[in-house]
Amino acid sequence: MERPSTGWLGIAEGALRQAAPTALLSTARSLLADYVQARDVTLLLADYGLTVLQPVTNLPHTGEATAVRDGSAAGRAFTAEAPVIEAADEPGTVRVHLPVTVRGDRKGILSVHLPEPAVQGASGVLELAAFATALGHELLVAERDTDLYLQARRRRRLTLAAEMQWQLLPGRGFARDEFTLGAHLEPAYAVGGDNFDWSLDDDALTLTVTDGQGHGIQAALLTSLTVNALRNARRAGTSLADQACLADQAVYGEYTGQVSAPTLLLRIDLATGRTEAVDAGSPQLFRMRHGTVEQIQLDAQLPLGMFEETEYRAEQFALAPGDRLIIVSSGVHAAKAPGANAFGVQALRETIAAARSASTHETARAVVDGLLQYHGEGALSADAAVVCLDWCGPRARQE
Numbered sequence: 061m062e063r064p065s066t067g068w069l070g071i072a073e074g075a076l077r078q079a080a081p082t083a084l085l086s087t088a089r090s091l092l093a094d095y096v097q098a099r100d101v102t103l104l105l106a107d108y109g110l111t112v113l114q115p116v117t118n119l120p121h122t123g124e125a126t127a128v129r130d131g132s133a134a135g136r137a138f139t140a141e142a143p144v145i146e147a148a149d150e151p152g153t154v155r156v157h158l159p160v161t162v163r164g165d166r167k168g169i170l171s172v173h174l175p176e177p178a179v180q181g182a183s184g185v186l187e188l189a190a191f192a193t194a195l196g197h198e199l200l201v202a203e204r205d206t207d208l209y210l211q212a213r214r215r216r217r218l219t220l221a222a223e224m225q226w227q228l229l230p231g232r233g234f235a236r237d238e239f240t241l242g243a244h245l246e247p248a249y250a251v252g253g254d255n256f257d258w259s260l261d262d263d264a265l266t267l268t269v270t271d272g273q274g275h276g277i278q279a280a281l282l283t284s285l286t287v288n289a290l291r292n293a294r295r296a297g298t299s300l301a302d303q304a305c306l307a308d309q310a311v312y313g314e315y316t317g318q319v320s321a322p323t324l325l326l327r328i329d330l331a332t333g334r335t336e337a338v339d340a341g342s343p344q345l346f347r348m349r350h351g352t353v354e355q356i357q358l359d360a361q362l363p364l365g366m367f368e369e370t371e372y373r374a375e376q377f378a379l380a381p382g383d384r385l386i387i388v389s390s391g392v393h394a395a396k397a398p399g400a401n402a403f404g405v406q407a408l409r410e411t412i413a414a415a416r417s418a419s420t421h422e423t424a425r426a427v428v429d430g431l432l433q434y435h436g437e438g439a440l441s442a443d444a445a446v447v448c449l450d451w452c453g454p455r456a457r458q459e
Contacts, residue, residue, distance in 0.1 A: 164235025253279030311365025
């Protein structure tokens, strides 16, 4: 078979951009059939709990799901964030499982059944991987205009509070030269008040984890107000401490101290790793350096919205290349199952240390898995949010 020219990718990306939001998969199938003689193309999207990959089919019903951790080729590609090739039943063909990722945010897997010569040599797999990445970007845009792909991710119905929370999130991962982020929420289909948020500018990454008090809709409304107040203050160009002050005023103005929103705010300077922090409540921060896990003790200040016009102060600590930061909400570090001790700092340290070689995504998931094992058959007593950040170092240091 004649090798496809590298020019096909540009044509394919243009066709994906022109496709109707609901026609992305059919367009991808046509393009891959034309350019690499693909026999079959399946788009599998990760569900909210990151436990299965669900095919995009005729909704509201979806096809048979593939478990992420059952050893399948698609599951391995998703967890490793790298293409996996397996032999297909038809002689002379293979099935290639390609991560669909948008700037480090894992969306799912594109599985392509095609003739084996199309993937001989590194360039063939790289071209297909680039196509899967382009599809991921178009999926993100399409979600503004259709529910098709959001519905395909659901194993069951979300609670209304969970719907609000997932729509509030920036994503579940982000990557660039200086750092890689991975995050997870549980219970995925019924989360209420926990949230993580981040934003990047040319100089710094701002990261927050909020632990909204209460349950269900009330917790979701509180967290929505808190996160949007923090975003509003951040976008006005205020300092990290002033972001906390302004969000505190917004929450107190609405709830007059009846409820509050414990929040940890971080701002990481991309040129130096110098990190500002405002500890306004219960989320806890851990750092793994050279294999040793320690809790970073910060000056505990009042949760956002507890009192009127609270003043907040930022403090600083330094990150070194190779450091890993893990932030957990109180639903993790203070979790307490009936008849058992709290999950606690020691269990967290052991879980984080055991996942030292895993990616940020898999580390966040490992902490949640440890918490679920601690609870056994019982449901989580509170929402659990975990954010993991690997600091690679300033860009200049990598060159």
